Amino acid sequence: MSSKKAVELNPRTTTYEFLGPPGALFISMAVPITTYALYFGCSEHSGGCPPPNLSTIPDRVSLALSDSQWWKGLWDTKATVIYFAWYAFCVVAWAILPGATIEGTTLRTGEKKKYKINAFSTFLLALGITFGIIYRYGPGAFTFFYERWVGFVTASVLMSLLQAIFVHVMSFHEGKLLALGGNSGNFIYDFYIGRELNPSIGSFDIKSFNELRPGLILWALIDISMACEQAVRRGGLGNVSDSMWLVLLFQIGYIADGLYNEPAIFTTMDITTDGFGFMLSIGDLSWVPFVYSLQARYLVFNQNDLGPVVSAAVFLVNAAGYYIFRAANGEKNDFRNGRNPKNLQYFTTESGRKLLTSGWWGASRHPNYFGDLLMALAWSLPTGFDTPITYFYVTYFLVLLIHRQRRDDENCEKKYGKDWDKYKKLVPYRIIPCVY
Structure with missing residues (x-):
């Protein structure tokens, strides 16, 4: 691609969203902080939802942030290994499971990007393995998401950050098609919004893959893990509360519907317009599975019939x-x-x-x-x-x-x-x- 053509295809972004670089920086920090805060502000660990003695929370937060042991407690090596293995599983499933190939919308280059469709197959495979583990070893074998929650959140934030850095660096390679909204020249803003429209490794499209597979399917597995934790406490899967079953039915049904209708995603703004940066990586990989499953996690320790x-x-x-x-x-x-x-x-x-x-x-x-x-x-x-x-x-x-x-x-x-x-x-x- 000549430099003149590159400028024509990738004009400089002249308007900001999200209040520009200050807003992008604020959201980049607020999303992971909020994800952690929803755990520390609503969990057994903290004493309730919200924790008791709200007036003392500022002092308790200040004390925790100044304690090196608290910071070390955010890291869990086993949870990190499991999370990265989960992501690798999703990549392998994308590669080896059969699936149709469809074309996306027409790009500014006049080309149409091709996408492999097998997210629903990946979902079914993950569910099959999960139910096999529960059937063979009992619900107690699948409670580790509840037990290692903070470690899994940290692992997802780490993966989100690494991916955002990778795609940002790769977006400066010659011939890249940039998102119209992510080429401002301001590092903070472009890193958050995403410079490249469709970052890929060969035929592997990073943005559409993250949109539907690792975080969305993980959300379903986390919900199942919460039901397993409640089952252990109540004496078996037959004693899981009706409220928990409703949350599982609603949320897993919603996830299944989205994955089954995978082609519909390729006409959404996330795919056609937005670049892939920290906004989508942290949203897809951390926010979706660990914030959207809040209701199921709450029902573990506040069982509601x-x-x-x-x-x-x-x-x-x-x-x-x-x-x-x-x-x-x-x-x-x-x-x-x-x-x-x-x-x-x-x-x-x-x-x-x-x-x-x-x-x-x-x-x-x-x-x-x-x-x-x-x-x-x-x-x-x-x-x-x-x-x-x-x-x-x-x-x-x-x-x-x-x-x-x-x-x-x-x-x-x-x-x-x-x-x-x-x-x-x-x-x-x-x-x-x-x-x-």
């Missing part, structure tokens, strides 16, 4: 969310593939692109986000109302989806111009019909 009526009500909340999420995405996927079985109305832009204005996509511009939020709420409801901490996920997810919706709207405004203003009049609500 709901009863059939409450369980049914919570199930219906999740079912409603899933129906909206899947139905909305189904309408969109059909329409993108040239099908319109429901004869939905649409708006044609000057560029010839078509935007749905009826069905779920006429109710709001992001109805799938509304379904996501209902499911997130259902995942927290089994924990009861004794603490707001177990509702951290749905609160964070609301902020995340609003931010993502605004990013989507900004991109669409650039893409469609005045047509986007016309479309917003036809579909005025952003996520929740008649509310927002």
Whole structure:
């Protein structure tokens, strides 16, 4: 690639997101700190969720941070070995398990990147091995995630940092296609956002691999580990609480759905627009498995028996969310593939692109986000109302989806111009019909 062509394909980023370098630095530090804080602020180790005597927490935090033994306690060699072995397992499974090859969206170079699809097969293999261990040795053999939680978090942060450093260094090699938002020239910002659009090693695409495999499948395994820990305490898998079973059903079902529908990810902003930097590496590898599993971990030491009526009500909340999420995405996927079985109305832009204005996509511009939020709420409801901490996920997810919706709207405004203003009049609500 000539230097002139490289400049044309990789223009300098002139606008910042996340409040620029200060915001990128803050989030880069806040994400791992929050991941640890959700453990130390909500665990048996700390004495509760939240810990007792909240007024003394600042003093206790200061004392811990000044204690070298506390810092040493963040490291667990066995947990690190297991985590890195898990990541290696996912890579090997990607390489050897059969899977179809699909093309992604057209890149600025005019090319289409090819992706191997076998995340769901990897998930089934991991579940098969896990259930085999539990069946052969009992639930006590799969409680190590609960027992070595902090060590696993540290291992995931280390892997995230190493990957972010690797892809950042590699992005300066000649011929790389950079993300339009990650070429500012500011190290802190570009390291966080990600310079290269699709960092790869041969046919191995690092970004899409991390998006669906190591962290997402690990989230399911951690949930199972939490159920095993509760089973040990309650005298067997047959005595696991209904609240724990609901969390496992909801979350593992959500994970399975995402992995089964793997091709859908290649039209998302994470893949088509964002580079791969520390933002996605820490999110995929650390935040997803160790923050999203908070409810299951909480139910280990605060066992909550709901009863059939409450369980049914919570199930219906999740079912409603899933129906909206899947139905909305189904309408969109059909329409993108040239099908319109429901004869939905649409708006044609000057560029010839078509935007749905009826069905779920006429109710709001992001109805799938509304379904996501209902499911997130259902995942927290089994924990009861004794603490707001177990509702951290749905609160964070609301902020995340609003931010993502605004990013989507900004991109669409650039893409469609005045047509986007016309479309917003036809579909005025952003996520929740008649509310927002």
